Amino acid sequence: MEHAKPLPTYLVQRYHGWKATTWEENRSWYRRLAEEGQRPRAMVISCCDSRVHVTSIFGADQGEFFIHRNVANLVPPYEPDGEPHGTSAALEFAVTALKVAHVIIVGHSYCGGVKGCHDMCSGTAPALEEKTSFVGRWMDILRPGYERIKDLPEGERLTALEKQAVLVSLENLMTFPFVRSAVEAGEISLHGLWNDIGEGGLEQFDPASGRFVAI
Amino acid sequence: MEHAKPLPTYLVQRYHGWKATTWEENRSWYRRLAEEGQRPRAMVISCCDSRVHVTSIFGADQGEFFIHRNVANLVPPYEPDGEPHGTSAALEFAVTALKVAHVIIVGHSYCGGVKGCHDMCSGTAPALEEKTSFVGRWMDILRPGYERIKDLPEGERLTALEKQAVLVSLENLMTFPFVRSAVEAGEISLHGLWNDIGEGGLEQFDPASGRFVAI
Amino acid sequence: MEHAKPLPTYLVQRYHGWKATTWEENRSWYRRLAEEGQRPRAMVISCCDSRVHVTSIFGADQGEFFIHRNVANLVPPYEPDGEPHGTSAALEFAVTALKVAHVIIVGHSYCGGVKGCHDMCSGTAPALEEKTSFVGRWMDILRPGYERIKDLPEGERLTALEKQAVLVSLENLMTFPFVRSAVEAGEISLHGLWNDIGEGGLEQFDPASGRFVAI
Amino acid sequence: MEHAKPLPTYLVQRYHGWKATTWEENRSWYRRLAEEGQRPRAMVISCCDSRVHVTSIFGADQGEFFIHRNVANLVPPYEPDGEPHGTSAALEFAVTALKVAHVIIVGHSYCGGVKGCHDMCSGTAPALEEKTSFVGRWMDILRPGYERIKDLPEGERLTALEKQAVLVSLENLMTFPFVRSAVEAGEISLHGLWNDIGEGGLEQFDPASGRFVAI
Numbered sequence: 001m002e003h004a005k006p007l008p009t010y011l012v013q014r015y016h017g018w019k020a021t022t023w024e025e026n027r028s029w030y031r032r033l034a035e036e037g038q039r040p041r042a043m044v045i046s047c048c049d050s051r052v053h054v055t056s057i058f059g060a061d062q063g064e065f066f067i068h069r070n071v072a073n074l075v076p077p078y079e080p081d082g083e084p085h086g087t088s089a090a091l092e093f094a095v096t097a098l099k100v101a102h103v104i105i106v107g108h109s110y111c112g113g114v115k116g117c118h119d120m121c122s123g124t125a126p127a128l129e130e131k132t133s134f135v136g137r138w139m140d141i142l143r144p145g146y147e148r149i150k151d152l153p154e155g156e157r158l159t160a161l162e163k164q165a166v167l168v169s170l171e172n173l174m175t176f177p178f179v180r181s182a183v184e185a186g187e188i189s190l191h192g193l194w195n196d197i198g199e200g201g202l203e204q205f206d207p208a209s210g211r212f213v214a215i
Numbered sequence: 216m217e218h219a220k221p222l223p224t225y226l227v228q229r230y231h232g233w234k235a236t237t238w239e240e241n242r243s244w245y246r247r248l249a250e251e252g253q254r255p256r257a258m259v260i261s262c263c264d265s266r267v268h269v270t271s272i273f274g275a276d277q278g279e280f281f282i283h284r285n286v287a288n289l290v291p292p293y294e295p296d297g298e299p300h301g302t303s304a305a306l307e308f309a310v311t312a313l314k315v316a317h318v319i320i321v322g323h324s325y326c327g328g329v330k331g332c333h334d335m336c337s338g339t340a341p342a343l344e345e346k347t348s349f350v351g352r353w354m355d356i357l358r359p360g361y362e363r364i365k366d367l368p369e370g371e372r373l374t375a376l377e378k379q380a381v382l383v384s385l386e387n388l389m390t391f392p393f394v395r396s397a398v399e400a401g402e403i404s405l406h407g408l409w410n411d412i413g414e415g416g417l418e419q420f421d422p423a424s425g426r427f428v429a430i
Numbered sequence: 431m432e433h434a435k436p437l438p439t440y441l442v443q444r445y446h447g448w449k450a451t452t453w454e455e456n457r458s459w460y461r462r463l464a465e466e467g468q469r470p471r472a473m474v475i476s477c478c479d480s481r482v483h484v485t486s487i488f489g490a491d492q493g494e495f496f497i498h499r500n501v502a503n504l505v506p507p508y509e510p511d512g513e514p515h516g517t518s519a520a521l522e523f524a525v526t527a528l529k530v531a532h533v534i535i536v537g538h539s540y541c542g543g544v545k546g547c548h549d550m551c552s553g554t555a556p557a558l559e560e561k562t563s564f565v566g567r568w569m570d571i572l573r574p575g576y577e578r579i580k581d582l583p584e585g586e587r588l589t590a591l592e593k594q595a596v597l598v599s600l601e602n603l604m605t606f607p608f609v610r611s612a613v614e615a616g617e618i619s620l621h622g623l624w625n626d627i628g629e630g631g632l633e634q635f636d637p638a639s640g641r642f643v644a645i
Numbered sequence: 646m647e648h649a650k651p652l653p654t655y656l657v658q659r660y661h662g663w664k665a666t667t668w669e670e671n672r673s674w675y676r677r678l679a680e681e682g683q684r685p686r687a688m689v690i691s692c693c694d695s696r697v698h699v700t701s702i703f704g705a706d707q708g709e710f711f712i713h714r715n716v717a718n719l720v721p722p723y724e725p726d727g728e729p730h731g732t733s734a735a736l737e738f739a740v741t742a743l744k745v746a747h748v749i750i751v752g753h754s755y756c757g758g759v760k761g762c763h764d765m766c767s768g769t770a771p772a773l774e775e776k777t778s779f780v781g782r783w784m785d786i787l788r789p790g791y792e793r794i795k796d797l798p799e800g801e802r803l804t805a806l807e808k809q810a811v812l813v814s815l816e817n818l819m820t821f822p823f824v825r826s827a828v829e830a831g832e833i834s835l836h837g838l839w840n841d842i843g844e845g846g847l848e849q850f851d852p853a854s855g856r857f858v859a860i
Contacts, residue, residue, distance in 0.1 A: 027415065059440055189672075480707065600648070637648070
């Protein structure tokens with residue numbers, strides 16, 4: 001790979017700072033994690049967005065969360081077609097190999113992927129409809145969610161669609177046989193959250209009311 | 216989604232603690248991030264593994280890194296076939312919409328996904344060869360890397376294959392036209408890293424020597 | 431003590447979160463507890479095991495329980511030999527100085543200390559018999575309990591011995607003159623519980639039937 | 646044990662509330678903890694005092710901390726004399742069987758045990774000097790700490806002695822061969838904290854300055 005470049009100096013310096021402090025002060029924990037392997041309590045599926053780091057929000061240290069991050073925190077439906085499915089692979093590894101006790105979907109405000117889905121479905125972003133658009137084809141997963149919110153007033157649609165990204169993912173989770181059987185056996189629990197970036201808010205889906213409510 | 220459960224109390228409490236401290240102390244920054252949008256400098260592709268959090272290693276705050284995490288930090292080859300590809304969608308969003316300046320692949324020691332690939336390719340994990348194994352089909356991406364290291368002494372193979380996961384991903388990155396053109400125009404640079412969990416080590420791929428060297 | 435290290439950052443952050451929320455919201459209570467001293471209603475003797483926190487099970491707040499935790503929730507017999515006895519000191523402080531109204535012994539399933547005792551007494555863990563084994567010498571306290579359960583079918587022995595750890599402790603409690611006189615004066619009551627970690631069960635010893643029964 | 650009494654109703658009710666909510670919502674985690682065993686990251690040695698619950702201060706859930714609580718959070722010196730030593734047994738179990746990465750000593754303000762030690766050593770509590778006083782014989786462990794602070798102004802002595810309880814314990818920890826070798830091998834790290842109950846403060850011992858400093 002002749003194109004690889006040296007890491008920018010500011011990151012090299014920060015790494016050395018981390019090594020001399022955080023790693024040095026916790027070396028016994030890092031070594032134990034290396035030797036004994038990880039045993040995370042939860043899998044978190046959140047967005048790639050640089051503004052949402054669940055390790056910060058939940059004060060989680062190394063070893064607590066197995067974290068998959070993709071555009072718009074989406075879980076596709078179960079489709080064992082022999083093709084590579086990164087999200088399904090992460091889910092299978094977490095549930096069947098690591099045996100996590102929780103799967104937590106974390107959506108958020110101002111999600112660029114969700115906005116793309118909205119624009120595509122409402123006809124204002126035709127480029128995303130093209131076969132070659134990876135973002136468009138990925139956001140197809142959220143089309144069933146768009147159908148449910150498309151008649152809302154315009155000002156409410158994006159937030160509603162961000163929350164649909166959580167709900168559609170929760171629904172798709174249950175199409176995986178190994179998730180469904182674990183849920184039904186009480187071995188795993190599912191959770192849906194939505195984070196308001198600007199206000200630091202956190203809402204969770206409440207099945208009784210069918211709404212997201214502040215925690 | 217009738218299956219969604221309330222978030223465990225200890226996470227609710229930790230969230231309220233974060234809100235009252237980290238968020239409160241940085242509210243102007245969070246609000247600006249919300250209103251103006253994110254503008255991350257780099258995209259990081261790392262593993263879901265709970266022991267590798269690049270935000271910690273690089274002291275990265277909200278807004279710095281657009282982070283995609285999947286099993287074994289893999290990038291599949293460019294394949295615009297109209298199917299959903301989560302990694303390719305994240306990459307397209309980062310490079311064409313966010314215009315990040317760096318794409319950094321971060322591999323690591325004791326990678327469960329890489330070990331699965333090794334066992335599958337060496338014939339000791341036939342279940343991973345089945346069409347229905349999402350982990351197996353995902354790790355197929357790394358088969359070319361296995362071919363290159365399969366004749367090494369047994370004790371060296373896993374680490375070598377972890378590093379191949381970085382190299383194969385770097386190679387596959389260049390099969391994406393929007394990446395290749397950005398690299399050739401000097402608009403983006405690619406980086407390959409490997410983290411030693413137990414020792415806190417960080418090595419980067421050096422094209423001149425063809426090796427990973429400590430930074 | 432040149433060996434003391436800084437607290438890991440994630441705990442520092444969680445502490446600041448606690449300070450800004452739980453403490454802040456209850457500052458008047460914390461200050462009153464500081465100024466007027468504690469006045470706990472009960473002493474709880476439970477295991478060090480990280481899976482059994484009686485404050486959680488009983489929704490207990492600061493000030494409610496005086497809690498002694500040791501391996502296998504054991505109370506040794508009264509032995510005023512001038513040597514340091516941590517459990518006896520905690521008991522004396524709770525009963526004679528704090529004048530608690532209850533002493534509650536809480537045993538639990540999958541107790542590592544009890545398993546060690548079982549293996550030692552049944553001859554499969556000779557290392558625990560050595561004079562230098564602190565765990566072995568501590569678990570000697572439970573030997574009379576082992577004698578009572580050793581002829582049970584193998585599959586029932588560990589749970590039975592966990593319950594014996596509660597009963598032997600209750601018996602030993604009564605060898606302390608200040609406990610016996612307080613019990614006989616009706617100033618204190620003793621309770622024996624056993625917690626099933628996996629099922630969240632709680633059983634209490636019922637003297638009438640001589641059995642532990644679900645509460 | 647004919648003396649055992651039924652648990653007070655308010656605790657029975659709280660238990661049922663916990664079972665129906667906290668346990669129910671986390672049953673998958675409790676079952677996993679039961680089946681796979683505990684793997685706590687840290688051992689905490691804190692006081693029995695009802696006002697100091699480290700699980701609250703550090704937002705720790707089931708499984709995180711192996712907790713030994715005794716009067717005045719003391720660790721006695723290494724003394725493998727074949728007698729039962731509860732603190733030493735807990736320490737041995739945590740370090741050699743559970744292989745915790747941290748041992749954290751947590752002292753606190755208004756400690757009744759420390760005050761007893763002060764009064765005993767300064768001659769105003771002769772009853773504590775008697776051979777039959779379990780509290781007195783336990784607090785003997787802190788006598789070396791009293792020697793170091795006895796010439797301080799009266800108003801400073803109790804707090805100083807509370808901090809000595811942390812320091813003497815840290816020193817005694819290092820007299821255990823299995824602790825010393827683990828510290829020297831970088832497998833475990835030791836930490837000394839002091840909690841101000843009324844103000845919610847937390848200080849840690851800083852070896853460089855020889856003082857406790859706010860974190």
